Amino acid sequence: MTLQDIHSLVDVENGTGSREIFVDHDIYREELKQVFGRAWLFIGHESQVPNPDDFFVSRMGEESVILTRDRQGELHVLLNTCRHRGMKVCRYDEGNTRLFTCPYHAWSYSTDGELVSKPGELVGVPGFKTHYHGQLDKQEWGLIHVAQMRNYRGTIWATWDQNAPPLEDYLGSFSLWLDSALNHRDGREGGSVVLVGVQKWRTKCNWKFPATNFVGDAAHGVSHKSVNMVGISPSASGRRDERPKDHYAFGWPDLGHGGLGFTPRLEEDWVQGDVFTKYPEVSKYFGEVYATRKKNLEGKTHYQGKGTIFPNMSFHEEQPRTIIVSHPNGPEETEFWRFYLVDEDAPDHVKDTLRHYYMTYSGPGGMTEQDDLENWAYATEASKGAISRQFPYNYQQGLGWSEPFDEYPGAVWCGNLVTEQNQLVWLKRWSEFMQGWEWEYLMHERVHPDARAFPLKVGDK
Amino acid sequence: MSEAKLSSRGTALLQEVEQFLYSEAEMVDDRQFREWLNLFTDDLEYRVPMARNVRSDNIDNEYMEGAHDIHWIDEGKETLTQRVEQIHTGVHWAEEPLSRTTHLISNVRVSESVALGLKDEEVDVRYVFLTYRHRLNDQEDTVVGRRRDLLRRVDGQLKIARRTIYLNQTVFLARSLSHFL
Incomplete structure (x- = not known):
């Protein structure tokens, strides 16, 4: 077209x-x-994730995304797909967890700012020291974040476009x-x-x-x-x-x-x-x-x-x-x-x-x-x-x-x-x-x- | 509910309950909706709670049945009656033309205490159902789940005082709930 x-x-x-x-x-x-x-999309409401480690799985178009509150109280919207082979890291609709571990090869992603530099980052990869020779860049291979997120009077919004206006x-x-x-x-x-x-x-x-x-x-x-x-x-x-x-x-x-x-x-x-x-x-x-x-x-x-x-x-x-x-x-x-x-x-x-x-x-x-x-x-x-x-x-x-x-x-x-x-x-x-x-x-x-x-x-x- | 063997009184009650449920299902499939409403008590509680995917260690919270939790349907006889009247307006487009439904009912069990006659004016019944619907040309769906009814004997006749319908689906795949499950 x-x-x-x-x-x-x-x-x-x-x-x-x-x-x-x-x-x-x-x-x-x-x-x-x-x-x-590109557009700003509605994700959910903050009342759906009231406590640290709470998560609520939502959608942006056809994409599955996870709205999660980290231990420091910050909200994040993460693309629900393992960076390794694409498996969904979360198949529940909602719950409470600090760690999203992929059921396929056990790559695990943490939302705890104490353990990782940015919530959603890779924290554990089986064979990291041996098979990857310690050379996998865990910061590079974390879960994908939305480009922008905003809490508007309790409603959570996100966009994949970093150039989108506020x-x-x-x-x-x-x-x-x-x-x-x-x-x-x-x-x-x-x-x-x-x-x-x-x-x-x-x-x-x-x-x-x-x-x-x-x-x-x-x-x-x-x-x-x-x-x-x-x-x-x-x-x-x-x-x-x-x-x-x-x-x-x-x-x-x-x-x-x-x-x-x-x-x-x-x-x-x-x-x-x-x-x-x-x-x-x-x-x-x-x-x-x-x-x-x-x-x-x-x-x-x-x-x-x-x-x-x-x-x-x-x-x-x-x-x-x-x-x-x-x-x-x-x-x-x-x-x-x-x-x-x-x-x-x-x-x-x-x-x-x-x-x-x-x-x-x-x-x-x-x-x-x-x-x-x-x-x-x-x-x-x-x-x-x-x-x-x-x-x-x-x-x-x-x-x-x-x-x-x-x-x-x-x-x-x-x-x-x-x-x-x-x-x-x-x-x-x-x-x-x-x-x-x-x-x-x-x-x-x-x-x-x-x-x-x-x-x-x-x-x- | 673990009765392996019912007393003869229990067997008679089970048969009566089964026949009651079969004739109720037939009434809906025959679209005798106004007559069907007479099978419910005036203080009816009619609920279809929703399910969600949760970790297996939290499975007790799979169905959302808290006091303020949203259901697919949660109402009494007044609203159920309005649904029937809505169909009869002839301009309720989701049911005009009408759905053709077939309700299958199976695995009916009545509670032991009732069977033993400890409280014989009310019967707690658990069973499974499958409702097939066809409508217009190629609109079809099958809704399957479990039902739990509280039947009450009123003037000698069984009536439904409470019905809870547990669907297997978390995302409802059947377009709309314009028919009766």
């Missing part, structure tokens, strides 16, 4: 995207390099929404934990369906019609499709992030709906927490939203409060990992009510998520054919109606209109990564010769 071919896959000006993006095997292989080899720049002002998911309900920074148990499941769909669904698809209500008819909300009467006031789609065209969220307003003007009326005790608890929040954040601005951080981490800030990562697992398969967040100090009965609601809504057993999975899987299947793949997808809803929204620097919106422009925002970013742009162009510090402007509203329509 030539650069020209890649360039032509997304037509930003006309709001179309080739189906090849969602089914082609060559494009998929290129994505693993250009997108997953995570904060990569997120831009979209971080205001991520904060609304990660922060304590009383307004404190952080203060949330991931409940034990990450739901992992595979579905036969391309990973970009969930990524672009969660980036802000306000038009897919029909997918969830059955849930609305049955009514699974923890408020006695509320429906999934009923939102608080001023809830719109916002996209970040230069960064590829986007989602559905609220126009900013003073914290004291924010009206928090009571979504737990069926559970008076829980309702009472949140009533108190949100009153504390108003006091804590008086005079500050309330930012709130849900969405996708390019490429494949999506989050929901309120109910259910979760993070989902759509790991590519072949062009026609996604491995989903869903993490569930709660305030660390919430009372047990509150945590219990929340987790029950989360499971009812999300995951492979979630009454809402199941219908999304169905759509993504059969959309993938029906796009594979030699004929069907010739016809691009349509992203024209709202095309040319986006306007800058200055209160979220770098963002655009279509006012109070329903729009699919966020998905075009995401595809535009995907195209830029796939064209192999250097970071100075990706971060729009310099204008790339092939850069295409995001279609904005011109004049009064």
